[in-house]
Amino acid sequence: MKITGIKSHVLSYELDEPLGYSQKYYTKRTAHIVEVTTDEGITGIGECFGPGGVALTNKTIVEKVIQPLIVGMDPRDREVIWNTIYNDIRDHGQKGMPMQALSGVDIALWDIAGKIAGLPLYKMVGGAFRDKIDVYGYGMMLQQVPDLEERFHNEAAQIKDMGFNAMKMKIGKGVKEDIRLVSAVRDAIGDDTGLMVDANHAYTAREAIPLGREFEKLGVDWFEEPVAPEDYQGYRDMCEALDLNIAGGEAEFTRWGFRDLIEKRCVDVLQPETCALGGISEYLKIRDMAHAHFIPVVNHVWGSAVCVAMNIHLLAAMPNLPGGAHPTEPMLEYDTTPNLFRENLLAESLGVLDQVKENGGWISLPKGPGLGIDLDWDFVDHYRVDA
Ligand code: CA
Numbered sequence: 001m002k003i004t005g006i007k008s009h010v011l012s013y014e015l016d017e018p019l020g021y022s023q024k025y026y027t028k029r030t031a032h033i034v035e036v037t038t039d040e041g042i043t044g045i046g047e048c049f050g051p052g053g054v055a056l057t058n059k060t061i062v063e064k065v066i067q068p069l070i071v072g073m074d075p076r077d078r079e080v081i082w083n084t085i086y087n088d089i090r091d092h093g094q095k096g097m098p099m100q101a102l103s104g105v106d107i108a109l110w111d112i113a114g115k116i117a118g119l120p121l122y123k124m125v126g127g128a129f130r131d132k133i134d135v136y137g138y139g140m141m142l143q144q145v146p147d148l149e150e151r152f153h154n155e156a157a158q159i160k161d162m163g164f165n166a167m168k169m170k171i172g173k174g175v176k177e178d179i180r181l182v183s184a185v186r187d188a189i190g191d192d193t194g195l196m197v198d199a200n201h202a203y204t205a206r207e208a209i210p211l212g213r214e215f216e217k218l219g220v221d222w223f224e225e226p227v228a229p230e231d232y233q234g235y236r237d238m239c240e241a242l243d244l245n246i247a248g249g250e251a252e253f254t255r256w257g258f259r260d261l262i263e264k265r266c267v268d269v270l271q272p273e274t275c276a277l278g279g280i281s282e283y284l285k286i287r288d289m290a291h292a293h294f295i296p297v298v299n300h301v302w303g304s305a306v307c308v309a310m311n312i313h314l315l316a317a318m319p320n321l322p323g324g325a326h327p328t329e330p331m332l333e334y335d336t337t338p339n340l341f342r343e344n345l346l347a348e349s350l351g352v353l354d355q356v357k358e359n360g361g362w363i364s365l366p367k368g369p370g371l372g373i374d375l376d377w378d379f380v381d382h383y384r385v386d387a
Contacts, residue, residue: 001116002039003075006067006105008059009033011304011341011383012052019337020142022172022202030055031304031341033380034062034104038075042115045371046107047306048100049276056385061101065089070105075112082106082281086254095253099278106279107310107371114370121313121371125284128316130329132362135352136194137162138335140169140185149184156188159336163357166194166221166331172202179214186218196247198224205234212242222247222269235266245269250300254278258286262293273300274314275307283314296321301333304341305350308334309366309373312350316365332363340383347374 011031018025032055034046048058069088070081085105089098114124122128137159140152152169159167169185171178182197189195197220203211208226215223222245227234229251238246247269252258254277261267270290274283283299290297297318301311315330334352335342343349350373355363366372 001042001074001076003036003071003073004039005037005071006062006108007035007037008048008062008104009035009380010055010059010385011380012385013340013383015338017143020144021170021198022142022200025142025144026051028052029339029341031306031345031383032058032104033304033306033375034108036075036105036108036112038112042112044075044108044110044112044115045306045373045375046104046109046111046279047275047303047310048104049273049303050097050100054097054100058097058101058104061089061098062104065098066101066105075109076116078106078109078113078281081109082279086278095257099253100276103275103277103279103282106281107275107306110280111370118369120365120367120369121280121310122316122365125280125314125317128365129319130316132359132364133312133315133332134166134329134362135164135332135334135356136166136168136196137164137356138168138333139337140167140181141337142170142173149180152181153184153188156185160189160193162336162353163359163361164193164336165361166196168196168198168224168333170200171197172199175207175211178211182215182218182220191219194221195219196222196224199226201225201228201251203227205231205237208234209238209241212238212244216242216244220244224248224271225250232260232264232266235261236264239265239268247271247298249273250276250302252277254282255285255289258289262290262295265293265295267295270295270297271300272297273302274310275303280310280314287318291319291321294321296330298330299333302335305343305345306371306373306375308332308342308352309346309350309371312363312365313371344379345375347376
């Protein structure tokens with residue numbers, strides 16, 4: 001079997017209301033889908049992390065840099081292909097966009113492998129340790145409105161009503177404002193619902209440590225990306241200073257980047273983003289390296305239904321971690337803010353929100369081969385911005 005081509009599909013649409021995190025507000029949704037074709041008619045689907053112009057740049061890397069390197073290779077030779085690509089682009093970027101581009105291609109190769117074997121991805125990576133996955137609801141993105149506290153209060157109550165037993169909110173608006181926002185959300189959901197906060201590296205450790213002490217009083221389960229991803233010492237200081245779990249890793253790449261984060265024990269909860277860090281092949285190495293250091297892994301999930309489906313398989317196949325600091329099963333991160341690329345991209349929806357509501361917070365596993373999904377290609381053509 002041979003790879004015959006790689007195509008990138010960048011999709012976008014305007015949001016009704018801008019949504020934000022501590023670094024910026026955005027007005028568009030983007031999805032970047034990668035399609036690897038073979039001479040035997042089997043096609044693999046993957047996804048690259050990254051919005052807007054980043055997605056369009058990654059498309060160029062996928063099609064102009066990676067494609068010529070691997071056309072003609074056997075798509076089953078995933079490690080050979082990964083190393084061929086990495087060795088070629090290593091001198092031009094060991095983190096960031098080249099790795100995001102490589103990730104989408106590697107994911108598509110795993111989809112092909114599953115389709116050849118007739119097995120779901122979770123079987124291809126070792127089998128399912130669980131047949132249902134708890135889901136936490138992501139919401140409460142920042143908005144430029146005067147009544148944010150009230151909006152967060154109401155949105156948190158809605159997310160709880162949707163059936164989620166845990167949720168995550170954005171922070172990073174300054175210490176005092178963050179305490180007000182987190183208090184408003186805790187007030188809305190009571191003490192028994194899990195609550196995580198995500199600062200998207202808005203702070204220095206000097207600012208974030210006293211803030212973390214306030215979050216401890218508010219029963220926050222983890223403080224995500226408190227400091228810059230390059231600030232390993234800041235992460236380390238936070239873990240030392242606080243009982244609160246420190247989470248991070250979504251802006252780290254490859255086994256070599258994660259090696260430093262893990263060996264320096266910078267986080268209590270590791271959040272690898274498989275659509276960015278180098279794909280499934282690299283994720284498995286990073287997951288096992290984290291577990292070798294007894295650091296729990298809760299995958300970062302931000303993307304379309306392709307990324308969500310892949311992560312359901314990977315979470316199913318995550319071994320339990322005896323002695324882990326985080327006593328819960330791995331959870332699926334699911335963004336509850338409006339996103340057509342989560343709800344409408346597939347011919348048959350994953351139905352995450354319906355399942356969460358029906359089941360009281362969990363979903364079952366996709367059963368089809370590979371990622372177990374088919375794209376709605378009319379939908380893809382409608383939202384495509386790269387043609
Ligand atoms: Ca995050």
